[in-house]
Amino acid sequence: MSVTEQILDLSVKTANLIRDDRRAVHRRPGVGMQVQETASLVADSLERMGLDVTRNVGGAGVVALLRGAADGPFVGLRADMDALEIQEQTDLPYRSEIDGVMHACGHDAHTAMLLGAARILSRLGDRLSGGVKFVFQPAEECAPTGGAPAMIADGVLEDPPVEAMVALHVWPDLPTGKVGVKAGPIMGASDRVNLVIRGRSAHGSSPEKGVDAVVMAAQLITALQTVVSRGVSPLDSAVLTFGTINGGYRYNVLADQVRIDGTLRTLDPQVRDLVVERIKSLSIGVSRGMGGDVEVHYEMGYPVTVNHPGIASVARDSVVDLLGEEGLWEVDRPSLGGEDFSFFASKVPSAFLWLGCRPPGIPPEDFPPLHNPRFNLDEDCLPLGAAVLAKIAWDLLDCRRGGVSR
Numbered sequence: 395m396s397v398t399e400q401i402l403d404l405s406v407k408t409a410n411l412i413r414d415d416r417r418a419v420h421r422r423p424g425v426g427m428q429v430q431e432t433a434s435l436v437a438d439s440l441e442r443m444g445l446d447v448t449r450n451v452g453g454a455g456v457v458a459l460l461r462g463a464a465d466g467p468f469v470g471l472r473a474d475m476d477a478l479e480i481q482e483q484t485d486l487p488y489r490s491e492i493d494g495v496m497h498a499c500g501h502d503a504h505t506a507m508l509l510g511a512a513r514i515l516s517r518l519g520d521r522l523s524g525g526v527k528f529v530f531q532p533a534e535e536c537a538p539t540g541g542a543p544a545m546i547a548d549g550v551l552e553d554p555p556v557e558a559m560v561a562l563h564v565w566p567d568l569p570t571g572k573v574g575v576k577a578g579p580i581m582g583a584s585d586r587v588n589l590v591i592r593g594r595s596a597h598g599s600s601p602e603k604g605v606d607a608v609v610m611a612a613q614l615i616t617a618l619q620t621v622v623s624r625g626v627s628p629l630d631s632a633v634l635t636f637g638t639i640n641g642g643y644r645y646n647v648l649a650d651q652v653r654i655d656g657t658l659r660t661l662d663p664q665v666r667d668l669v670v671e672r673i674k675s676l677s678i679g680v681s682r683g684m685g686g687d688v689e690v691h692y693e694m695g696y697p698v699t700v701n702h703p704g705i706a707s708v709a710r711d712s713v714v715d716l717l718g719e720e721g722l723w724e725v726d727r728p729s730l731g732g733e734d735f736s737f738f739a740s741k742v743p744s745a746f747l748w749l750g751c752r753p754p755g756i757p758p759e760d761f762p763p764l765h766n767p768r769f770n771l772d773e774d775c776l777p778l779g780a781a782v783l784a785k786i787a788w789d790l791l792d793c794r795r796g797g798v799s800r
């Protein structure tokens with residue numbers, strides 16, 4: 395039996411365990427760092443597999459190490475464990491027992507599939523060179539902080555150093571059996587920008603005695619439209635939207651302060667940096683040129699999730715080996731949703747994949763999307779996801795020693 399066949403065989407034989415783990419996690423969801431119940435379930439199972447487990451990494455994170463029989467590099471596989479503040483509206487027998495908290499983003503499935511991958515790889519460990527680090531993180535839904543940075547600060551990518559990271563997200567746009575792979579950007583950056591424009595109040599009949607913040611705001615909003623239209627290449631993507639504007643006291647008084655609030659979405663870290671810089675310099679230039687001033691508050695959300703071409707290419711081959719060409723979905727357009735796996739991906743070459751989780755036969759418009767109180771994934775995707783993670787880890791380690799046993 396080839397390694398690919400063995401991985402598939404083990405995923406089928408352990409499918410019930412993966413499903414049971416998912417249901418147990420689903421029943422007892424936690425938000426942000428409050429994932430202790432899930433973290434304990436994860437750490438206990440990993441210990442039962444005989445792995446070297448560390449609890450409370452970067453808060454509530456869990457890390458387990460599988461060392462192969464021979465020396466070699468380490469690769470990391472990551473799952474997120476946290477749920478959302480949403481009241482579940484399904485009638486599943488294992489629906490959430492915690493009021494107002496639900497696994498509506500599929501992180502219950504991610505956790506169970508990564509435990510599944512650990513179970514599969516543990517059985518193959520005596521044939522591995524190097525090893526695998528299994529990373530279970532809290533607080534993925536907590537932008538802009540996230541849960542990944544604290545785990546990185548706590549050394550999750552070191553000792554032994556992790557040379558590549560892989561994660562997947564259940565994806566209701568795709569039917570079960572398909573895995574979406576893409577090199578380059580796959581998830582967007584979503585940032586918030588807030589401008590406080592300051593002038594000086596005066597009577598509306600004597601504008602020369604003040605500095606009108608409303609007129610400055612009008613000029614500034616128009617000028618900021620050129621940041622994307624004139625500053626960013628038409629072949630790149632960026633959206634700058636100001637959704638609120640507030641200021642002034644009375645119809646016949648010059649406003650001394652106006653606040654505008656907006657969001658910036660980008661897919662390329664360089665475009666993001668350029669737009670941020672232009673927003674700052676243009677705001678200062680326009681407001682000072684008109685005799686006022688401005689405070690620019692910029693809150694970076696999660697960075698763009700950029701897939702490394704080499705790791706994405708190995709992942710693509712792994713998916714085809716496991717599921718055939720019909721299992722591969724070449725992702726053409728990234729999502730503008732944010733994802734804090736991007737913090738790992740900005741440190742080591744990484745790949746983030748989309749795992750189809752919609753029952754075949756149900757059209758996408760009839761299937762509740764992520765973050766919906768009725769979201770429920772097709773559990774047939776669970777063994778596939780575990781097998782995909784295990785296979786990519788195996789292939790990455792294998793490629794690094796020349797791909798001899800592929």
Ligand SMILES: [Zn+2]
Pocket residue numbers: 499535764765
């Ligand atoms: Zn989510």
Ligand SMILES: [Zn+2]
Pocket residue numbers: 499500501534563
């Ligand atoms: Zn998610």
